Amino acid sequence: MRGPLVLACLTLLGAEASAQEVVKIGHVAPLSGPQASFGKDNENGARMAVEDLNAQGVTIGGKKIKLELVAEDDAADPKQGTAAAQKLCDAKVNGVVGHLNSGTTIPAAKIYNKCGVPQVTPSATNPELTQLGYKTVFRLLANDNALGAGLANHAAKQLKLKRIAIIDDRTAYGTGIAEVFKKTALANGVEIVDQQATNDKATDFMSILTAIKGKKPDGIFFGGMGPQAGPMLRQMQQLGLGKVYLFGGDGVCTAELPKLAANVKTIENVVCAVGGAALDKRAQGVEWKKRYDAKYPGQFQIYSAYAYDATMVLVDAMKRAKSTNPAVYAAKLFDTDYEGVSAHVQFEPNGELKNPAMTLYVYRGGVRVSTN
Template sequence: MQLKLTVAAAIAAASGIAMAQDVVVKIGHVAPMSGPQAHYGKDNDNGVRMAIEDLNAQGVTIGGKKVKFEIQTEDDAADPKQGTAAAQKLCDSKVAGVVGHLNSGTTIPASKVYNDCGIPHVTGAATNPALTKPGYKTTYRVIANDNALGAALALHAADKLKLKKVAVIDDRTAYGQGVAEIFAKTAKAKGMQVVDTQFTNDKATDFMAILTAIKAKKPDAIFYGGMDAQGGPMLRQIEQLGMGDVKFFGGDGICTTEIAKLSGGAKTLGNVICAEGGASLDKMPGGKAWKEKYDKKYPNQFQIYSPYTYDATFVLVDAMKRANSTDPKKYVPMLAKTAFKGVTAQIAFEPNGELKNAASTLYTYKDGKKEVVK
């Protein structure tokens, strides 16, 4: 009996030593987990969780110790004030790094909070170019910015479709206003006429007044800078007003699977041309296999950005491994030297934290399904 107890104690002590050697490292994630944009937030969160599961399965060792990664998700509800509060909470929790946020309007103010507390954040979704203008060494983006998206859409409208007149609507958020301004500027430079400019907000669902005003100007297309929660109802109302032949352009905010549901079967969904930063899933280095794995784990939840949040998580950990430390003070300088083969792309950064050689892809909808513009 005594011998059994001694052996059991020895095993327990040995396992205790092994457990003591495992270091828990928290990765923060912030996105709207509630409200009308929660489907984006859930998708982003899924991407981070998948990355953490895959990293833990690899048995990552940093600084001679086995590391166990955990996620700490905070909900910013797409609200800038809540975004900075979430960022501060992650700073206070001393997470090793952050993936996020989703919206430019939350990411831009949060970036200062992260810079001030010395924690790096990598966004796979926020696209306003202003994010990297302060030059924070803690701010990185693994997706193309709105300069690429807005310009690509305007060039397609002018050069491929030969459109002459366009109306522009934006939701007054940092993202919506930014991408709309770039589209309008590029469209004008290509000789297109911006016949009307209208504004809404990211909570609205009734656009009949502004669409009626736009209809009177007889545009060939409408550009909407905003998200799918507004884009879907807008497509229904465009159809109701008899503008079934008007093209509908938008950035990655409307380029979701969800917009097909939100448009409620409107035929105008077929007029949508939207842009995403990055290659299509089929052309991403690991996109196809990754998507199959994602769909098995999270059926019917994929939107847009989860491959990028997956890669963003790996980029943070890759820098930790190269620095041989999970301490942000030690591994942040290694982020600037990233050369990581991700699911979405070969990831390397410009000095300001922008993705080098960022691709963009145009999409449309056929029979309610999203497909690459040929």
């Protein structure tokens, strides 16, 4: 039989549990299709942040908070992306980390803006996103203007290349970064000998590469993702393009690219860029990566650290606003001054990251290595 003291304790525990406010953080990325490994990596980063915060214990506006991750799959498809965004709005999430791709993030941003939910993308890099004029959009890494220009400058000034062909995958990300690369390369006196298009599901590039081979390029820029870059590198090897550089943005720059390329020799000709400082160059990044690898062995790709920071930044703004209400805390995101694992996070008035770093990578012995 329970005595009065036991009942009183149980009542207090129940009251404490009921006093906890559940704060929902939405996350959207491709969890199916060719880019699923990228999407899962992002989700892992956001989930890790939620678990860390819950373990620390978070109080906002005098209330104890329990964070919950609401994860959705957009399959890198714009239609599924907008459907997922509406689903999160209907679920009344308090903030969103995502989406992964520019092609899904840009149309989804309109929906989040309409329902007033702040959105921090850890990976969408098309400059158009922050040109929409929404006060709910934030980006946690350098955009394609920085990545495309940085790669073109490296190709022209450091590698002294003269003839470059361009391939893009017709997505908002691929075409956007390819156009920036082209504009900067031309300004540096580089000749664009050919420009071809594919799609983000393709795996056969033989006809495109054969046409390009006839133009005798010393470099190829690919605006697209790793699942396409891997087969492209294999086919470059088959066609005798073993001395031709392959440039790509962050979508190409994955730890698993050598595996996708079956470790062909052409992997050593890849130069790619990521919009942030290398994790191994930041003390916080080194420690975080150890924890990530222990928790999610073999799953790290590129953006999970940014997804982790994006989650932390949303909650940091809630703390400073003393409110989890998006209408109240959204404005506080513009005042962010947060030391993350990927960067020191501050935002420009349009939601872009202030002073974003860019890291160039190459592959040596099947391992991605930063060059700066």
